[in-house]
Amino acid sequence: MRCMTVALDVAADGDRPALRLRPWRAADMPDLLAAMALEYPSRGLASHPDIKVPGPPRWSGPRNDEEAALWLSGQQRGWAVGDWLTFAVLDAVQNTVVGHVALKNRDGGKVGTGERGEIGYWTAADARGRGIAPAALRAVTDWAFSNFGADGLPRIMLVHDLDNLASCRVALTGGYPFHELSPAKPPYWFTDGHIHLAEAPAR
Numbered sequence: 001m002r003c004m005t006v007a008l009d010v011a012a013d014g015d016r017p018a019l020r021l022r023p024w025r026a027a028d029m030p031d032l033l034a035a036m037a038l039e040y041p042s043r044g045l046a047s048h049p050d051i052k053v054p055g056p057p058r059w060s061g062p063r064n065d066e067e068a069a070l071w072l073s074g075q076q077r078g079w080a081v082g083d084w085l086t087f088a089v090l091d092a093v094q095n096t097v098v099g100h101v102a103l104k105n106r107d108g109g110k111v112g113t114g115e116r117g118e119i120g121y122w123t124a125a126d127a128r129g130r131g132i133a134p135a136a137l138r139a140v141t142d143w144a145f146s147n148f149g150a151d152g153l154p155r156i157m158l159v160h161d162l163d164n165l166a167s168c169r170v171a172l173t174g175g176y177p178f179h180e181l182s183p184a185k186p187p188y189w190f191t192d193g194h195i196h197l198a199e200a201p202a203r
């Protein structure tokens with residue numbers, strides 16, 4: 001997939017700055033490292049299979065330039081193969097990174113080839129509470145349904161831990177109604193959670 005052609009713009013609204021979403025670039029890595037330094041590793045960034053944190057799978061993000069380069073290569077590989085489509089979310093005026101959205105095929109393989117995609121997101125700690133995640137979530141969801149069509153991508157699921165109330169709010173305001181409770185299912189996830197689903201619009 002040609003990643004450099006994808007750029008999504010979201011207008012400012014109230015507290016929320018205008019956003020630009022596009023694939024991650026090397027120039028974004030200092031912002032990403034600064035954000036990860038605020039909360040790594042307990043609330044970092046779901047990131048890259050090559051960066052392992054000991055213990056059960058958990059949020060992980062790059063901690064230094066070397067890991068950032070590895071992390072970025074993972075995002076670029078994902079776009080090239082089409083199985084891991086990630087967006088840096090930028091404050092469009094400041095041109096700074098404020099978040100991240102990642103879309104994959106739930107059952108592996110390329111996005112747009114299965115029964116359902118799966119989406120995740122993160123907002124930098126100092127940019128939270130301004131509606132950035134739900135706006136970014138909507139932008140990527142709309143793009144994905146329009147790009148892959150209902151045949152290739154009938155629905156996208158979103159899973160959050162039961163105690164992640166902020167994420168539950170993001171799901172609901174970002175266009176993902178609650179679908180069902182999801183009991184812990186190691187090694188895929190280790191706590192009870194919610195599954196939310198967005199359906200592709202009918203043509």
Ligand SMILES: CC(C)(COP(=O)(O)OP(=O)(O)OC[C@H]1O[C@@H](n2cnc3c(N)ncnc32)[C@H](O)[C@@H]1OP(=O)(O)O)[C@@H](O)C(=O)NCCC(=O)NCCS
Pocket residue numbers: 043120121122123124127128129130131132133134159160161164165166167169170173
């Ligand atoms: C969950 C998360 C993505 C929310 O992002 P966000 O851009 O702050 O989203 P919002 O601004 O819409 O905030 C979501 C809710 O949390 C509240 N909130 C979150 N952080 C807040 C803050 N620092 N100050 C005030 N309110 C905050 C908001 O009021 C909002 O609730 P509301 O819709 O009832 O008003 C962000 O907290 C995060 O990145 N957390 C760590 C990673 C994570 O949990 N990702 C999701 C995994 S499923």
